[in-house]
Amino acid sequence: MSPSVPSIRTIAILLLLVVGSTLSFAFHATAGGATITYEATTIEPGENPELVTRATSNVTNLDERLSDTPSRYQQPIRTAAATGTYNGTLSPELHIVIEDVETPYVRYDGSYYAWALSTHGETTNATIQMRQTDPETVFTSVARPVSEAPPEIQTAIETGTTTGPIIESGLYHQEGTYYVVAPQNEAALGSQLAGTVIGFVLTPVGRGYVAVALGLLAYRYRDPTRDRLLTVRRAAAIATLAIPIALVGTSLFESGTATRFVTGPMSAAVVASGVVAGVLTAQRRRLSLAGVTIGIGLLTTASISAVLGPVGLFFGPLVVFIGIGTGVIPFGYGYAFAQKTPRESPQ
Secondary structure (H helix, E strand, O other): OOOOOOOHHHHHHHHHHHHHHHHOOHHHHHHHOOOEEEEEEEEOOOOOHHHHHHHOOOEEEHHHHOOOOOHHHOHHHHHHHHHOEEEEEOOHHHHHHHOOOOOOEEEEOOEEEEEEEEEOOOOOEEEEEEEEEOHHHHHHHHOEEHHHOOHHHHHHHHHOEEEEOOOOOEEEEEOOEEEEEEEOOHHHHHHHHHHHHHHHHHHHHHHHHHHHHHHHHHHHHHOOOOOOOOOHHHHHHHHHHHHHHHHHHHHHHOOOOOOHHHHHHHHHHHHHOHHHHHHHHHOOOHHHHHHHHHHHHHHHHHHHHHHHHHHHHHHHHHHHHHHHHHOHHHHHHHHHHOOOOOOOOOO
């Protein structure tokens, strides 16, 4: 007897399971393999200010910030630098550039300044305080002791370079000597960060796909002769399966914050809910489809906002948007398996 050959539908489900399992480890593949070469440079106060402002988060390169702002809008900055204070109205072109400058120091027109910006309500009225400061004061204030730095930073300072995971650049001091530790290649750091973000997004997507595949396999082998494998109730059960799958994955393979136990499962559930949308579309139940979509969006946003606070009002809809986009594949499976199909072997 010749061995049985799996049907096309079974192969499609298994393919989804393989793709989902692969994507489920996307974050670990990108973050775990993220290595950057960092270089330690000995520096004296006043030297190489561009390198200092790039490496430390406590000094802003104001010249760079203002490079695309027409000179006529920069008068408040010039006034504050010359007199110490500017109190008045900022043009929208200037306000949007400097409103998020919260560092204690800035580098402007060849000098360091102590910096303070306060705005008045929702208007563009503001007070800018700039007090010229010598480089020694800035370095003393922002440099961190080498002894308190991560091991990778200490290795870079001892040997000149180090290769390791993504770490925070900065200005450090040891026995009267200052060091700037920064990536040797800024472009490589950007690529690694982008890859890590993509992996972070794709991990719950993969877990949503795994839930759909496992649910379909279970129903297919439970009712191999059923004309229409999926109903709305069954599709909803499959979408819900994404939550425990994501919780198990987070528990076993991730060591992030507790918020991951909410954001990850909810993201996976949104992706997997595409199978529900597919069934509803196949049944031409447009009002139910709209209701389910809105309900999932509101529930996801509320859940994420509960753990992230107000910022969840931004990330919640973003998760829903990404989930709907990547949920197109579960949608296709839901639509296909809600159709009446000819008799075929479940193998």
